[in-house]
Amino acid sequence: MRPLASTRAGVLVLLACLASVGQAVACTDFAAAPSSRWSVADENGVAWLVTPCGERFFSIGVNGLDGGDGRGRTTPPRAYFWKARYPSFADWLTATRVRLVGWGFNTAGAISAPPTEIGLPSIPSLALGQSAAFHWADPFAPEVAERVRRKAEELVAPYRGQPRRIGYFTDNEVGWWGGALFTFYGKQPASNHTKQEWVALLRSRYRGRWSELVADFVPPEGVTSWDELAAKAGAPTRLRPGGSGIQAVRAFTARVASRYYETVHAALWEADPDALIFGDRLPIYYDPVAVRAMAPYVDAIATNYNPDAGDGWIARYFFDGLRRLAPGKPVLVSEWFFAARENRTGNLNNGHLMTVATQAERARGAAAAARRLAAEPNVVGLHWFQYYDHPLGGRPVDGEDYDFGLVDVDDRPYAEVTEELAEANAALPGEHERARPRLRGGSGADAPVAVPFATVDPDDATLSDWPKDAAWIPGLSAPEGEVPFGDLYWSWSAAGLAVAMIAMDYYDPALLAFDGEFPVDEALHLDLGLDAGGGPRRFVLSVVPPRVFEKRAAPAFEPRLAAAGDAGERAAVPGARLRYFGSDQPRYVVEAVIPWTALAVEQPPSAGAPLSAALAVTAFHRARWMSLGGRAPDELLAGPRSWRAVSLAAPPSAPPSAPSMVPSALTSRSAPAR
DSSP: OOOOOOOOTTOBOSSTTOGGGTOOOTTSSSTTOSOSOOEEEEETTEEEEEOTTSOEEOEEEESOOSOBOOOOSSSSOOOOBGGGTOSSHHHHHHHHHHHHHHTTOOEEOSSOOOHHHHOSOBOOBOOHHHHTTTTTTOTTSTTHHHHHHHHHHHHHTTTTTOTTBOEEBOSSOOTTOHHHHHHHHHTSOTTOHHHHHHHHHHHHHTTTOHHHHHHHEEOOTTOOSHHHHHHOOSSOOEEOTTSOTHHHHHHHHHHHHHHHHHHHHHHHHHHOTTSEEOOSOEESOOOHHHHHHHGGGOSSEEEEOOOSSTTOOOOHHHHHHHHHHSTTOOEEEEEEOOEESSOSSOOOOOSSSOEESSHHHHHHHHHHHHHHHHTSTTEEEEEESOSBOOOTTOOTTTOOOOOOOSBOTTSOBOHHHHHHHHHHHHHHHHHHHTOOOOOOOTTOTTSOOEEOBOOOOTTSSOSTTSOHHHHBOOOEEOOTTOOOOEEEEEEEETTEEEEEEEEEOOOOTTTBOOOSSOOGGGSEEEEEEEESSSOOEEEEEEEEOOSSOOSSSSOOOEEEEEEEOTTSOEEOOTTOEEEEOSOSSSEEEEEEEEOGGGGTOSSOOOTTOEEEEEEEEEOGGGOOEEEETSOOHHHHHHOGGGSEEEEEOOOOSSOOOOOSOOOSBOOOOSSOOO
16 A cells, blocks of 8 residues: 655645635645645544645535436426526536535535536545446456456546545445355356355365354255355355354455455556545445455545434444554545434435434534544544435435435525534534544453433433433453444433443344244344342343345334343343334344343432443354453353442432434445445
8 A cells, every 4th residue: 555644733724625715725726736646644643634735634525516417206306406596517516616615515525526527625436346347246257357447447537637536435335245245156156256266265164074064054955065065056055043154254255355455456556546545435334354354455444424313422333443443544434414304305214314303403413423523533534415305205216315415405505404514514623633542441340330320211212312421331342353343321210220232233134044033042132231239130132133124114123122041041021111223234223221120129229339230242143242341241141240340320410301302213224325
């Protein structure tokens, strides 16, 4: 990779591209730029983009600066289109640029006009792997690298040499859905080079022993040898419940991802060596094996994201994990958003993406989220999705129908949102300059922990009523080679002990071989050990997928809370309340209140009362785990004497009222989109 550029100490260029704002900086209109080379740098642990003039730059962008196309799913359509309001596209560009500068934006994100037209630093999205037929074809075919090289040369030609071109997104939301990759290539014919890699990887992992393979996998019917497996096409090889085959699935994901990033990096480095490579815009989720595969071949990691509560909360594990998986690699938030049920376009907000009730709540939540994102030291920018609302009735391509716009389909700005974001945007470079890495504290064994008092409502489908800074549980650790894949929270009240989880994982409904009920031990679950004075008690909070995912708006995962016995038996927890309000995947949010009676405590404890606790989260198919203190879940839960000592914090003298915003759901996409 290219070396990191140094930066000028103390110089901040917020709007380096815009002559219209009249700022006296070296690259006001980029005419004075000595080259088209952008770079990245680190100052005191804080990452920055660096312009071709050597000045640091925090990218505050907007996606969808393309003028729209007037298409919608209704007849006649109500969709954004520049021709409805402006005499020419050039007039639309000028008016839009003036608006954006006034609102504090300085970058054109994905799905935007070229930088020569929009007049802003830009990051084009190339769809390189898609257009070169890399994905879902045969990535290991010998001709693939040359095909990607030729396509890269063609796609970057309009941007090469332009100082406003920051770099490229190679593709959009590839996702690296490991189960889907494994199943798809396992069904290919023997002539497929990637199928050959698939078989070779399995033979190597299982030392050529067929009996060891079938202990972890269920081969296609009638297949009884390696040669037959290689020759078999059209039928899946599936995980066997209780086995450890998921680690082979992860190894194959890493192999394909590494092939992709190495191939596109080589092609882009040859086609435009002055441009930064941002990767494929991770889809609000990342597979750690894919991030590790990516790290050597990108200058910065692009990821889409969405706040985890309507108040703009950003879960801490997400960016902490990227920092650990790819040390020294900055992160660009290439897509983030908020929607409101109250909107002028008539958008229905028809899924699980972040939605609040009113434009006022949307404005407050978005501004808070922007500040929190900028406070992440490895984040070098954040790009809002998108400039205008989706058409009435949804996008023609997939029906996604959201009030994501800074403007509605009639080009009228949402004033509350743009005013709040303008104020926040002006502060973001300063917020970022003050950012410092957050220490999770390893095992956290020496840090005192107090459970805050809070009356939370698990029926309201939001974590906005949680005191999340105080309720966040420090000290979650993963085994060597892994990173925590979620955050845990707790609080207490007269009703009981409340716990909440924000986590990411991927479940493929076609991967596991089972009939009837889903094997609950294969589910994502939180093991919880508690002793409030009535003796140790164990609970399991599981997120169980359905047998079949229906096409509907409501999340299909089912939360289950059970008391666990020493012999592995599970029983209902009388009086418990729980609610799942994450997405269909790959982001999971669940909260529960365990009554004191379930802990053999007749009366609620008083403030200051000691407890002991153990917490551990296990991913689908036992792919990975994290725990309080870093011990394996079974080992941790089996030893109550070593559980963590905690205490109940005193209630505040005047408990603050809960926020009024009530988000309808947490964000996520269940598969690559856009």
